[in-house]
Amino acid sequence: MSDSASDPSILLRRALDQVADTRPAAQIAASVERLITRYRAGGAATAPILRDPVDALAYALYRMPSTYAAVTAALGQASLRWVPAGPGVRTVLDLGGGTGGAAWAATRVWPQARVQVVDQVQGCLDLGRQLAGDDAPISFGSWRLGEALRDPADVVTVSYVLSELTERQQREIVDQALKLARMAVLVIEPGTPDGYARVLGARDRLLAQGWTVVAPCPHQGACPLAGSDWCHFAARVDRSAVHRRLKQGSLGHEDEKFSYVFAVQPGQPVPGDPAPRVIRHPVKRKGLVDLQLCRPDATVGRAVVTKRQGTTYKQARSVSWGDSYTTP
Ligand SMILES: C[S@@+](CC[C@H](N)C(=O)[O-])C[C@H]1O[C@@H](n2cnc3c(N)ncnc32)[C@H](O)[C@@H]1O
Structure with a gap:
């Protein structure tokens, strides 16, 4: 376990506290309200939902601790079962990585990895860079779905992105992740029936291309919950004072619900005897x-x-x- 000086959850909280006052509180609160309404409504976006630097800051303050916690939990479970051969996970590519929530999680689970975040919103990339600081092994670059990316990575993450895309685009981003990943892919979404359905769609695509699901499923068959229930999990998120204020909550924590699939390339070593x-x-x-x-x-x-x-x-x-x- 890392000590507090290098624990990414503490460093992330500190970094968010430091930027919280860089815009007027009323502007941030209005943006948070708009974003909550937009994300609850769901549906593919015809223009970026995060429109400007205020939206990027609002998103980082009210969502990043939660996406960070969910991705940390999902990657943590996956890496209990999958230990790559050789030097391990050295590079991670985070598609639609926004301000870098999943990237921070990847550096927690694989401290030796370098993470490249790519996204269409410049305000997110700028803020992500500021939050990560100069010494972090995380870099940020501009990319819009449909544009080719040249450099593969050991692991590719697609975190809380599918809900903003059409079904065709969802297939496209999953296929791009499969093409770019040398070892493994994580797709993670909110733990709602809709989020689960999108994850199931991605899982079908991974399986159809011969990949092996490592987590959460202990099998490669059809999901036994499909049609009657939805598979989801929860990650505990400690709320900072800023987080509490923005979410108008009094509790010191909340539980982020998420659905996910983590799968590895054919040929990756995975123990053949999974537990329930x-x-x-x-x-x-x-x-x-x-x-x-x-x-x-x-x-x-x-x-x-x-x-x-x-x-x-x-x-x-x-x-x-x-x-x-x-x-x-
Ligand atoms: C809800 S945010 C998630 C951000 C981050 N992955 C996380 O887990 O916190 C969705 C991100 O996907 C990006 N995105 C959506 N559609 C995109 C597209 N067509 N091309 C590139 N990025 C896209 C958005 O700009 C936004 O940063």
């Missing part, structure tokens, strides 16, 4: 744990574990929503 995934908050009562699991045979179901089961019970008590459930 915990797909709901475990219900923990005295002497009993009730788990909802997605299993390696592509079914979902409950596992009720009681104290009489000794070490299995201990293990069941220790798992959280989103974890793999490995029985001793």
